[in-house]
Amino acid sequence: EDQVTQSPEALRLQEGESSSLNCSYTVSGLRGLFWYRQDPGKGPEFLFTLYSAGEEKEKERLKATLTKKESFLHITAPKPEDSATYLCAVQAGSGNTPLVFGKGTRLSVIA
Amino acid sequence: NAGVTQTPKFRVLKTGQSMTLLCAQDMNHEYMYWYRQDPGMGLRLIHYSVGEGTTAKGEVPDGYNVSRLKKQNFLLGLESAAPSQTSVYFCASARIQGGYGYTFGSGTRLTVV
Numbered sequence: 001e002d003q004v005t006q007s008p009e010a011l012r013l014q015e016g017e018s019s020s021l022n023c024s025y026t027v028s029g030l031r032g033l034f035w036y037r038q039d040p041g042k043g044p045e046f047l048f049t050l051y052s053a054g055e056e057k058e059k060e061r062l063k064a065t066l067t068k069k070e071s072f073l074h075i076t077a078p079k080p081e082d083s084a085t086y087l088c089a090v091q092a093g094s095g096n097t098p099l100v101f102g103k104g105t106r107l108s109v110i111a
Numbered sequence: 112n113a114g115v116t117q118t119p120k121f122r123v124l125k126t127g128q129s130m131t132l133l134c135a136q137d138m139n140h141e142y143m144y145w146y147r148q149d150p151g152m153g154l155r156l157i158h159y160s161v162g163e164g165t166t167a168k169g170e171v172p173d174g175y176n177v178s179r180l181k182k183q184n185f186l187l188g189l190e191s192a193a194p195s196q197t198s199v200y201f202c203a204s205a206r207i208q209g210g211y212g213y214t215f216g217s218g219t220r221l222t223v224v
Contacts, residue, residue, distance in 0.1 A: 043215030103153035
């Protein structure tokens with residue numbers, strides 16, 4: 001069974017204090033690993049897709065990396081507007097296989 | 112471009128009542144999904160569809176039915192609502208070509224009393 005575990009459950013940072021969120025996964029044949037951002041009362045918003053170990057993607061203050069067992073979402077010099085829940089998901093096997101999501105990390109950035 | 116639109120946004124049902132949640136997408140996506148999101152449980156897949164006229168069960172399908180009569184619409188039905196179905200429901204759609212992620216709607220908050 002495909003599994004995704006995110007840690008920590010919640011993270012509180014001061015503005016400018018860089019940190020990383022972790023997503024560890026167990027999947028038979030990784031097709032892709034996805035990161036989403038979810039603001040309160042809204043649907044998840046797509047951030048990145050990673051396909052193979054060693055791959056990195058960047059967007060503004062966010063950088064996602066992938067190894068064979070886990071992915072990290074690095075947040076550099078965060079701002080209060082980066083506060084949100086960050087979700088990790090994996091897709092296994094064929095292109096029709098639905099994503100399996102982790103429970104998310106709730107990030108709070110304090111000014 | 113509206114993306115994915117869910118109707119209604121909020122609903123309160125009594126135990127045993129039925130209702131249908133509507134999801135509409137205007138991006139010509141082939142794939143559509145229904146997830147529920149509960150505190151501490153994350154997003155769990157209810158049903159999904161890989162094309163018009165096709166549906167499949169996800170992780171938590173019991174108590175729900177779905178239909179995809181038109182490519183742009185995906186309906187989620189609750190035949191006899193139970194308090195355990197109190198949740199936030201999200202619809203999502205995706206292209207056949209992988210890697211672009213899902214586009215989610217803004218959710219339907221359902222309370223069953």
